[in-house]
Amino acid sequence: MESPMNTEEQQSLNDEDEVIMEMLQEIELAVNEKSINVAQKEEERKSEEAMKSAETKAEQENILKQITELIGERDSLSAILKLQTEEFEQKVTKLDKMRQELLENLKSQEEQHMQQVEQIKLKFQSDLEAKDQLFLELEQRLERQQEHYELDVSCSICLDRWNSTSEHRPVSLRCGHLFGDHCIRSYLQRAYECPQCRGPAQLADLRQIFGRPA
Ligand SMILES: [Zn+2]
Ligand SMILES: [Zn+2]
Numbered sequence: 001m002e003s004p005m006n007t008e009e010q011q012s013l014n015d016e017d018e019v020i021m022e023m024l025q026e027i028e029l030a031v032n033e034k035s036i037n038v039a040q041k042e043e044e045r046k047s048e049e050a051m052k053s054a055e056t057k058a059e060q061e062n063i064l065k066q067i068t069e070l071i072g073e074r075d076s077l078s079a080i081l082k083l084q085t086e087e088f089e090q091k092v093t094k095l096d097k098m099r100q101e102l103l104e105n106l107k108s109q110e111e112q113h114m115q116q117v118e119q120i121k122l123k124f125q126s127d128l129e130a131k132d133q134l135f136l137e138l139e140q141r142l143e144r145q146q147e148h149y150e151l152d153v154s155c156s157i158c159l160d161r162w163n164s165t166s167e168h169r170p171v172s173l174r175c176g177h178l179f180g181d182h183c184i185r186s187y188l189q190r191a192y193e194c195p196q197c198r199g200p201a202q203l204a205d206l207r208q209i210f211g212r213p214a
Contacts, residue, residue: 155180175199
């Protein structure tokens with residue numbers, strides 16, 4: 001048979017209960033604190049996440065903005081490139097046209113030059129022929145003049161030239177005709193006239209001519 005608990009024992013049990021209760025309360029407090037901590041941590045994590053997400057979003061937006069700007073730059077650069085290419089092509093076309101014109105000019109100048117050369121050659125030839133002709137005429141004239149000169153300085157009786165010192169020096173009659181002295185003296189012994197113009201003439205008319213060519 002078990003004996004009922006005495007008061008002491010009962011008191012001791014009550015004390016133990018109290019201690020246990022206190023411990024339980026402490027545990028509960030601790031658990032509560034932990035929960036609060038966890039909740040705070042969760043809150044912090046969430047806010048951090050939110051911040052990070054906002055940062056990521058801002059970064060993405062930034063990147064998108066940069067991409068848009070780059071596309072814009074690329075578009076304007078290709079527009080400039082297109083313009084420059086067109087200008088370059090126009091310049092090339094213009095230069096090509098100029099080159100063509102210059103070549104044509106050169107060709108026509110060369111043709112003109114050749115024609116001029118040909119004309120000059122022809123003119124030179126005809127000039128040369130005219131000069132030859134002139135030379136021939138001058139030669140003939142000279143020959144005729146020489147003949148006249150021969151007649152001028154020759155006695156028409158013997159056809160020899162006068163000589164200023166010999167018996168055949170030039171003398172004139174009253175009519176002005178010249179003869180060799182010796183020849184006209186012989187002639188005037190047979191006739192009283194000029195052998196050339198038949199004008200009256202006699203020995204007394206004879207005049208010596210000085211300064212005539214020998
Ligand atoms: Zn004579
Ligand atoms: Zn005479």
